[in-house]
Amino acid sequence: MRVGLVCPYDLRAHGGVQAQVLGLARWLTEAGHEAYVLAPGTLTDVRLAEAGLIPDRVATTGGSVAVPYNGSVARIACGPISSLRVRRWLAQSDLDLLHVHEPITPSASVLAVRAADIPVVATFHTATPGSRSMAAAGRLLGATVARIDEGIAVSRTAARVVERHLGLQPRVIGNGIRLADFDRAAAAGPWRGGSRPRVTFVGRLRERRKGLAVLLAAVDDIVRQRPDVDICVAGAGVPVPAGPNVRYVGELTDDQRNDLLAASDVFVAPHTGRESFGIVLVEALASGATVVASDLPAFIELLTDGSSPLGRIVRTGSPSALADGVLAALAAPQPTAHGRSLAALYDWQMIGPAVLETYVDALSPSAAGRRTG
Numbered sequence: 108m109r110v111g112l113v114c115p116y117d118l119r120a121h122g123g124v125q126a127q128v129l130g131l132a133r134w135l136t137e138a139g140h141e142a143y144v145l146a147p148g149t150l151t152d153v154r155l156a157e158a159g160l161i162p163d164r165v166a167t168t169g170g171s172v173a174v175p176y177n178g179s180v181a182r183i184a185c186g187p188i189s190s191l192r193v194r195r196w197l198a199q200s201d202l203d204l205l206h207v208h209e210p211i212t213p214s215a216s217v218l219a220v221r222a223a224d225i226p227v228v229a230t231f232h233t234a235t236p237g238s239r240s241m242a243a244a245g246r247l248l249g250a251t252v253a254r255i256d257e258g259i260a261v262s263r264t265a266a267r268v269v270e271r272h273l274g275l276q277p278r279v280i281g282n283g284i285r286l287a288d289f290d291r292a293a294a295a296g297p298w299r300g301g302s303r304p305r306v307t308f309v310g311r312l313r314e315r316r317k318g319l320a321v322l323l324a325a326v327d328d329i330v331r332q333r334p335d336v337d338i339c340v341a342g343a344g345v346p347v348p349a350g351p352n353v354r355y356v357g358e359l360t361d362d363q364r365n366d367l368l369a370a371s372d373v374f375v376a377p378h379t380g381r382e383s384f385g386i387v388l389v390e391a392l393a394s395g396a397t398v399v400a401s402d403l404p405a406f407i408e409l410l411t412d413g414s415s416p417l418g419r420i421v422r423t424g425s426p427s428a429l430a431d432g433v434l435a436a437l438a439a440p441q442p443t444a445h446g447r448s449l450a451a452l453y454d455w456q457m458i459g460p461a462v463l464e465t466y467v468d469a470l471s472p473s474a475a476g477r478r479t480g
Contacts, residue, residue, distance in 0.1 A: 110203065111143045111205045114144065114146035115183055115209045116171075117171040118146045121343070121358075132164075134459040142164060143200045145196050148182070169184055189214075190218050205225055208232065210255060216229075220255065226474060228255070259279075260277040262383055264383060265277075284389055288365055289450070300371060304333060305338075305370060312342045317379075322375055322377050326352060329352075340355045341359050342357075372440060373436045375398075376399070377421075392449055398418030399433050401424070417446060417449055
């Protein structure tokens, strides 16, 4: 099958949607399909190699501009030149199916949906119930939304937003990881990182919704009871003031991040909102760390295994609750096998076939009837 994967965000920027597009492209290629990627920006040779992609199958719509979106800053591309390049890519790629991510984002995705004359699958990542952009899309982009043959939402939380604003009934398929990437040995010593307990935060530091300020406000309470704690902060953005208990290690490659997670006892996700899934939680669980996360609906959904949650779920935006959760996690670590078993549900070997089944449904005669009816 020849599948076109469209990402609305610049591939040069690290982000969850970009990672999912590239991860799916890699899985499809390894499964014997032909995956073609279109997005703003370009990938370096190193990142192409990391993604296991053939350079000729990754195309660009050109440069991008930064636009505030969903509590973040998205780099997108739209306009006549981008539209022309999308149409040219569709014509030259001779695709069987188009899979766009964030199909209402005013970038390559919406342009591709409008121009496509083949089956369209769309993945929705946004999970903000009061999203003005999603509500506006439901009113203004009716024809574009109607071109979607099958929808995917990355969580039930995201699905409810799509149902409310767009009237679609997407199937829920979570984001994927390569579980084998997280098979790393922890350091010898009483703690996974060696002689000191390590608490780790990974995220884009400039985005307030990632909750770094909540963690920093909790440091004193944590250190008061665990003066030997090593709090490690990683991510792009303004460096965090260092101290005897807080270290800023900067922006990491995927491999460096995985090494850090393998040496972490607790992973904190003090996010304050606008989260649709929580791939960082899956990565931490896959690494064997105990997770302490805000009680956001998407995080609760992801971490709930049966009747009880994995890790610790704490009140959003509360430094004292976060500190209590971290201290409890250090006192009673979660068994590594429990987290790994949940993370295994999101390995591409599980997620990929579910996406492929969606493709089959989009290519079915009944879907063709909906497009022509």
